[in-house]
Amino acid sequence: MRATERQPSPSAPPCWTRMVSGLLLVLALSGPAMADRSNGVREAQTRGTAAPEAAAPASLEAILKELASYDGGIASDAVWRLRDYVHARKDDPAARAECEASLLKFLKTKATPSAKLAASRHLRVIAGEAAVPALAAMLADERIADLALYALQPIPGQLAERALIQAVRATHGPTRIAVVAALGERRAAAVSALAPLLNEPAAASAAAVALGRIGGDEAARALAAAYPHAAGSLKATFAAAILTAAEAMIATENASGAKPLYEMVASDAALPAPIRAAAVRGRISAAGDDAASLLLETLAHADPPIQEAAIAKIADVFRPDAIEPVCALLPGLPAGTQVQVLAVLSDYPGDLVRPAVLQAAQSGEPPVRLAAMAALGAAGDHSVVPFLIDAAARTSGAEQAAARLTIARLKGRAVDDALLHLLDEQPAPALVGEVLLAVGGRRIFPAKPIVAGFVKSPVPAIRMQAMKALRTVGTPSDVPAMLDALVGAETEAERREAEKTATDLARMAAAAEGRARAIRARLARAEESGTRVRLIALLPLVGDPGSLPALRGALSDADPDVVDAAVRAIVAWPTTDARDDIIALARDSRNETHRLLAIGGLVRVVGLDRHRHPEAAVADLRLAAELSWRPEEQKLVLGVLVQFPCREALDLAAGFAREAPTRAEAQAAIEKIKDRLLKEAIRQ
């Protein structure tokens, strides 16, 4: 690595010495293979500084002399010294001219192709008009023609353009084709030079593409005149070039110029469908006042690929207040076409397209119904709420999913009111369930009392749906009610719903301390074993540190189920607050199941704190490994170990690598740790 004016990072972490020693450690352990993978980093410039010349500047002649033998493989410092040299002079006209002359001269030497490529990269940026004659002359030399064009094509100005035009006549074969393409890329005023090539089989394709790119009336005329005489694949290329030229006319509001071009291509049935479809799109773009009727006619009568082209133009042709004819056409179109048109209609104002979309939502064709339902998400309002709720309640699968999604996306407070209004009419349970789902999905917070009321519904499905909704519109004050629901749940599914709702609502409290107060209070009153077990299981899900003393107390409960629940709650604790409790269980529990659970819990807890000092974390993992004899836990240790790259981690993994059951995982861990140490050290 070449050291230059590198600025230190303003936020370099304080542990850099450890990481450097980590690098040394990794390199020592890995041998030369690892060292080879690192890549030297060179600083061309640093932030806020101009391009530097790091070392004492050599002469350009000396650099080029060294560069001349560069074979394109590993190092050539001369490549970079040349870059520095030229960069330092590129903005000084005199110095730049000196570079330019030397580099041009270099291209004619016997230097290697890779060396010449290095030179031409700089000519690409700095070469001026003075370089044009030399570069143009080099086009005749097969060996360096590519490099010459690499530099010549981008040189601005008339001189380079004229040189390229002259080169059309002076060159042949692939070089001539490349020159033609270069003129096209430059959008050069070269129509008269290129048009005759349309009749030359070897050059016609390149000339057509270039003329299309150059565009304008003259190029278009040349292409149109040659088009009828083209055959085979050349015909498609000519047509594509004509389309390109016509697009430029449309962009400059010359629709009358583009129109005949598009019509010529669109009417040629021999062309591939994608090109004809492109021409149809163009025809509609160029049709002016006739665009709407042309589009409708195409939509109603054309083949699918061409219809597709027309559909893509609807948004351009029909203003919002003029979309009615498309809506009127919709029901009569084939199902697939309706699907595509509905996608377009969803971007139009709802008031104008809603009736047509709603009608389509009741189509006999399932794809159309689905597409229309989705379109209602944008085009619908409160008036479509009853339809969508009904659809969601009586369908299943994708149609139900689409209806629900659309309800969730409808805009406006009136939609919320319409949903709640449905509940006033005492609808069937399936409809109530859908409304409750929508209330949750739309976050209709004022509806909380209504939702809470349905938690006590005699219908299980409604209770479940109400609990789901309460998870979004409820607050921590609803936790006691959810605990009631938990205790009174009739099925396991309902119990799980109540658990999830209770814990989600408890976690909404801003401060962790006290979040589980309601649960603890309920636990203190509970007598039945099953209830206590279920309430204890909620505590780690909420994670209130104030619950840990209660859990510790439960460890000595007379009821073994309660003890088991407490152990499981402690080892699943979501923060590192329970670390000491977990270690105590792992060391001292006489129940082997609990001890193994605790070992797993310890490994998990270590993994929670990624910013911990690696050596300390590894010490805990070593303890976990020592407490277990099973490969299962040891593999868990290895999985977390890679998060804490340090020598101790490598030592621990190396120990596992000596044991057959953990060898593969240990070796993978060692590789990861080494990689991380190396990357971090390089980063430092």
Added chain:
Amino acid sequence: MNTHRTRSRREFLKTVPLALAGAAAFPTIVRASALGLNGAVPPSDRIVMAGIGFGMQGPSNMRSFLGKDEVQWVAVCDLDEVPLDKAKDTVNQRYGNTDCATYKDYRELFARGDLDAVSIAVPDHWHAILSIDAARAGLDIYGEKPFTHSLREGRALCDALARYGRVWQTGSWQRSEDNFHRACELVRNGRVGRIQRVEVGLPSGFTDFARTFGQETLGSPPKGFDYDTWLGPAPWSPYCKARVHMNWRWNMDYGGGQLMDWIGHHLDIAHWGLGCEHTGPVEISGTGEFPVTGIYNGATKYWVETKYADGPPIVIAGGYPEIQSGTKWIGEYGWVWVDRGGFESQPAHLVNDAIGPNETRLYRSRDHYQNFLDCVRSRALTIAPAEVAHRSASVGHLGVIAIETGRTITWEPATETLIGDSQAERLLSRAYRRPYRIPA
């Protein structure tokens, strides 16, 4: 499903899977699996696909498509027989037959005439030529980022895709991930107030994907690998292992270094959050550091600053610890940060904030590949369409140019022109090696 040659799209869509038809009208996808249609899509209704390029991302993309019952993968194409054969075996294993065709020349693949779509994962310097040819052949395209190797190629590809009406999905798959989508919706809805500045943290250095670092001894390409075509429009250089598979991206003749490799991810997300996906910066400056040895010449460490006419400045950096990996929007009242596997905010509760029905909702896709397939049927825009990908890549291209010239450059996003800098202007495109040229 090829509608142009086998049956009409009209006929086909009569039996189109419900899920896909649903997506047609609205860019939120309902999967075929939701319909219980797995394994039940008739062969004639499947989207016929092929893949080009299996050196790195191609196999992964293909496997994702192979997992969709509505896809019939019929062919693979690569210039190297080793990945080509592996890809063929993967397809044949999936279908339990030996039907997958192999091609080394993509033009022969396109000439089959039965394809609907193609997945392209080739080195950047081949993106434009291949994709334009695919578009003209009437194929929809799942293509990798960065969109193209040069900015001018990007415009040419966008124009071609629009001309031929093709569906394009960029491999900027983060858009289909929940955390990125949510982060962008929070920013769009002003949860942290007006955005003051955006920080985009990208990787630095080079990653030795192919384990070929240092293997720069020149030699003959292995048998079965068409190296000359692999070089394609790039300047000729001698073969060495380190130059080609996977690690080509560190050489500016074929790729764009870490900056271009990642610009289509985190900067794309930055644009999405700001809603400036169809424009670009007006002023760009940058610095970079480069390797001192070897054949790689992309920046290993870089700092690019951009100014937008109607938006906050965006800093894009690789190798600067003060710029966190991912995308961070810093607003008047806090910040939102998102990365792969990470999503945080200040205030912290914002990450759980729901976006209400009356707020701005962004295009939703939960499966990047499914989104592409759905749009192939519906012709709707994908979640990562061409123009958006081009604008993301443009910021990277301009950053590279600013680093290369060492100057602050001025850009006119509407016309895509550089103002007042003829040296920088030249770097917007590259002359191709003979006989390659940009198709129409």
